[in-house]
Amino acid sequence: HIGRFTEEDLDLITALANFAAVAVERAQLSEKIEQERKIRSKMERYHSPAVIDEIVKGVVAADETDIRTADVSILFADISGFTTISETMKPDAVAEFLSNFFSATVDAIFAYGGTLDKFIGDAVMAFFGAPIVQDDHADRAIMAGLMMMDRIEKWNVERAKENLPMVRIRVGINSGPAVVGNVGTEKRVDYTVLGSSVNIASRLESGVAKPGQLVVSQNTLDRVMGSFNSEPLGEFALKGLQQKMPVYSIRKAVDLHKTNASDTFHAATPT
Numbered sequence: 001h002i003g004r005f006t007e008e009d010l011d012l013i014t015a016l017a018n019f020a021a022v023a024v025e026r027a028q029l030s031e032k033i034e035q036e037r038k039i040r041s042k043m044e045r046y047h048s049p050a051v052i053d054e055i056v057k058g059v060v061a062a063d064e065t066d067i068r069t070a071d072v073s074i075l076f077a078d079i080s081g082f083t084t085i086s087e088t089m090k091p092d093a094v095a096e097f098l099s100n101f102f103s104a105t106v107d108a109i110f111a112y113g114g115t116l117d118k119f120i121g122d123a124v125m126a127f128f129g130a131p132i133v134q135d136d137h138a139d140r141a142i143m144a145g146l147m148m149m150d151r152i153e154k155w156n157v158e159r160a161k162e163n164l165p166m167v168r169i170r171v172g173i174n175s176g177p178a179v180v181g182n183v184g185t186e187k188r189v190d191y192t193v194l195g196s197s198v199n200i201a202s203r204l205e206s207g208v209a210k211p212g213q214l215v216v217s218q219n220t221l222d223r224v225m226g227s228f229n230s231e232p233l234g235e236f237a238l239k240g241l242q243q244k245m246p247v248y249s250i251r252k253a254v255d256l257h258k259t260n261a262s263d264t265f266h267a268a269t270p271t
Contacts, residue, residue: 040052067179067180067181067182067183068179068180068181069177069178069179069180070129070130070133070177070178070180071129071137071175071176071177071178071223072127072128072129072130072137072175072176072177072178072180072193072197073127073128073129073137073138073140073141073173073174073175073220073223074125074126074127074141074173074174074175074178074193074197074198074201075109075114075125075126075127075128075141075144075145075171075172075173075201076123076124076125076171076172076173076201076202076204076205076206077105077123077124077145077148077169077170077171077172077205078120078121078122078123078124078169078170078205078206079101079122079123079167079168079169080168080169080170080210080211080212081168081211082121082122085097085165085167086122098122100155101122101152101167101169102119102124104148104151104152104155105124105126105148105151106124107147107151108144108145108147108148108151109124109126109144111144111147112128112140112141112143112144112147113128113132113134113140114126114127114128114140114141114144115127115128115130115131115191117190117191117192117193118190118192123205125202126141126144127141127178127180127193128140128141128144130180130193131180131191135225136225136226137175137223138173138175138220138221138223138224138225139224139225139226141173141175141220142173142214142216142220142224142228142250145171145173145214145250146214146250148169148171149169149171149212149214152167152168152169155167168211168212169211169212170205170206170209170210170211170212170213171205171209171213171214171215172201172202172203172204172205172206172208172209172214172215172216173201173204173214173215173216173217173220174197174198174200174201174204174216174217174219174220175197175217175219175220175222175223176195176196176197176200176219177195177197178193178194178195178197178198179193179194179195180192180193196240197219199240200217200219200238200240200241200245201217203238203239203240204216204217204238204247207236207238207239208233208236208238208247213249214249214250214251215233215247215248215249215250216230216247216248216250217245217246217247217248218245218246218247218248221248228250229250229251230248230249230250230251231248231249231250231251232246232247232248233247233248233249234246234247235247
């Protein structure tokens, strides 16, 4: 009959359908790659590359509206006597000085799968245990703090060669429940932690830790799964707490936990 399709027509239509299918598949793949790029762009300033991989894979939700309560360890670190050090320095020298400090601290945070929260002047804030659940978040926070101390000591060796003053940092760590998620406005949000656990960590660093010292709360020590050389410093009255809190100094790791900065970070499966 006139207008009847032949086998040749079927071959042609099949070929055209295959081309269309490839085009659709490529478009979907491009869209997925663009979505992953956007996620990475938003999260890379907070998380280590390994954590970002888990988020992109969908192991961890990246929903901006996801605000939850999680058990985490919060770390604060700052430079002791920064005002005195910086007042005689030129602005570009201050910027370079802080860049070296932040590089050392952020490298340590990411090495142990932590999340960078923010820079506060010459201080850095980070937390462990979110967005990926980490049963050993207390160990990770302590190891990151010890690594910061080690990096600063190596930096001081280089500074001594140039007759520059030594740098001393203070580190405070506390563990406990905190509100975790993207908090802010429609124009700007920050992935952060909120709550009394955060305030305690901040006060441990600013009010208890001495230059060159890493201090942790009893809350953190109770959650430690590895073995660390701790020294009791006594009980301290922290602002906002009715009772005094036992505080400990961590000098060095005796028996490193399975999490090691030289190893590839493997995220725990979220519960």
